[in-house]
Amino acid sequence: MIEELKDYLSLIQPPDKKAMETARLRWAHVAKPLNSLGVLEDDIVKIAGIRKDAHVSLHKRGLLILCADNGIVEEGVTQTGMEVTAVVTENMTKGNSSVCIMAKRAGVDVYPVDMGVARDLVSGSRYPLLNRKIAYGTKNFRKTKAMTRNEAVQAIKTGIELMGELSENGYDLVATGEMGIGNTTTSSAAASLLLKQDPEKLTGRGAGLNDAGLKQKRNVIREAVAEYGPGCQDEVDILSAVGGFDLAGLTGVFLGGAIYRIPVLLDGFISAVAALAAERIYPGCRDFMIASHVSAEPAGHILLEELGLPPLIQAGMCLGEGTGAVAAIPLLDMAADVYGTMSSFEDIEIEAYKPMEDQS
Numbered sequence: 001m002i003e004e005l006k007d008y009l010s011l012i013q014p015p016d017k018k019a020m021e022t023a024r025l026r027w028a029h030v031a032k033p034l035n036s037l038g039v040l041e042d043d044i045v046k047i048a049g050i051r052k053d054a055h056v057s058l059h060k061r062g063l064l065i066l067c068a069d070n071g072i073v074e075e076g077v078t079q080t081g082m083e084v085t086a087v088v089t090e091n092m093t094k095g096n097s098s099v100c101i102m103a104k105r106a107g108v109d110v111y112p113v114d115m116g117v118a119r120d121l122v123s124g125s126r127y128p129l130l131n132r133k134i135a136y137g138t139k140n141f142r143k144t145k146a147m148t149r150n151e152a153v154q155a156i157k158t159g160i161e162l163m164g165e166l167s168e169n170g171y172d173l174v175a176t177g178e179m180g181i182g183n184t185t186t187s188s189a190a191a192s193l194l195l196k197q198d199p200e201k202l203t204g205r206g207a208g209l210n211d212a213g214l215k216q217k218r219n220v221i222r223e224a225v226a227e228y229g230p231g232c233q234d235e236v237d238i239l240s241a242v243g244g245f246d247l248a249g250l251t252g253v254f255l256g257g258a259i260y261r262i263p264v265l266l267d268g269f270i271s272a273v274a275a276l277a278a279e280r281i282y283p284g285c286r287d288f289m290i291a292s293h294v295s296a297e298p299a300g301h302i303l304l305e306e307l308g309l310p311p312l313i314q315a316g317m318c319l320g321e322g323t324g325a326v327a328a329i330p331l332l333d334m335a336a337d338v339y340g341t342m343s344s345f346e347d348i349e350i351e352a353y354k355p356m357e358d359q360s
């Protein structure tokens with residue numbers, strides 16, 4: 001167990017088997033063909049186990065958007081400049097970003113968090129900014145490690161504590177999101193080190209990178225993986241070598257889901273890398289995670305397969321911000337409504353279709 005996180009990680013307890021069993025039984029009695037809502041049924045059962053309660057409520061839901069800059073952007077690995085991170089983050093606090101529009105529709109409270117944007121930010125009034133700035137961006141990992149081990153631990157603990165705050169405020173479900181120009185470069189490098197796989201197949205165009213940029217991005221990542229890989233003893237070393245404050249913070253958010261027993265929705269590529277880091281830090285942490293969609297980034301499906309988390313949506317999305325995670329919430333709402341209110345076979349008296357004992 002990672003020494004610096006021991007006090008938090010020792011609080012984690014496994015999902016509640018009894019609540020899951022009750023939830024499975026409830027699904028088996030709903031007047032519809034067995035397992036016909038597929039992954040939605042499994043996700044509701046999972047939520048019952050996390051909350052230790054077969055009465056599933058998704059009443060209060062929040063979105064944590066962790067925002068940070070990445071020093072590696074100096075190396076020409078992105079299509080847009082670093083200044084975009086600050087502008088989009090400020091717009092989020094005004095309710096003016098893609099995910100804010102989607103969250104309004106889905107009834108999700110938005111919490112933009114400054115984990116390390118490269119300048120001071122001015123908050124709007126729609127969704128006040130949570131200031132958890134660790135530094136004004138990471139360092140350029142082509143030249144030196146992105147951050148110190150202490151900073152990585154601080155970012156992870158910040159993510160855990162954000163979940164603690166949402167837990168105190170009665171949240172039933174938390175979606176993950178991020179914003180940070182260059183964070184697909186940090187994520188591909190971290191994924192390559194976590195999976196011990198060739199970075200080439202884990203690297204894509206991020207936010208619309210051109211061919212020359214993609215070639216440069218792949219070179220930079222390949223060099224970094226060769227440079228830092230041998231010295232990394234654990235996931236915190238990986239995050240400090242090539243990660244970002246958003247990536248490390250989200251790792252903490254996933255660990256926090258297990259600690260505070262709140263289901264956490266993955267978003268896209270960056271979020272999935274953080275989820276994998278959390279699962280590696282505390283095996284079993286994935287039992288507290290729900291996959292939303294498969295990012296169109298090349299590593300999107302690889303990470304979900306590694307985590308064993310089947311997605312609800314495949315729509316070719318790769319926007320980030322938490323858009324995929326928020327898009328999955330209305331689907332979970334529908335499933336929870338069927339689970340909670342649909343008639344049973346007994347109610348509608350279709351004797352012939354009653355589930356047999358051994359099928360449930």
Ligand SMILES: O=C(O)c1ccc[n+]([C@@H]2O[C@H](COP(=O)([O-])O)[C@@H](O)[C@H]2O)c1
Pocket residue numbers: 077078079178179180181182183184185205206207208209267268269270271295296297317318319320321
């Ligand atoms: O979540 C995804 O799957 C995803 C895939 C590609 C890009 N993004 C978003 O685009 C930004 C990172 O892209 P880039 O090219 O600057 O590394 C960052 O703000 C992410 O939210 C997000």
Ligand SMILES: Cc1cc2nc[nH]c2cc1C
Pocket residue numbers: 080084088178179180207319320321
């Ligand atoms: C405009 C813009 C919005 C984003 N949202 C998430 N990543 C983004 C990248 C860009 C460039």
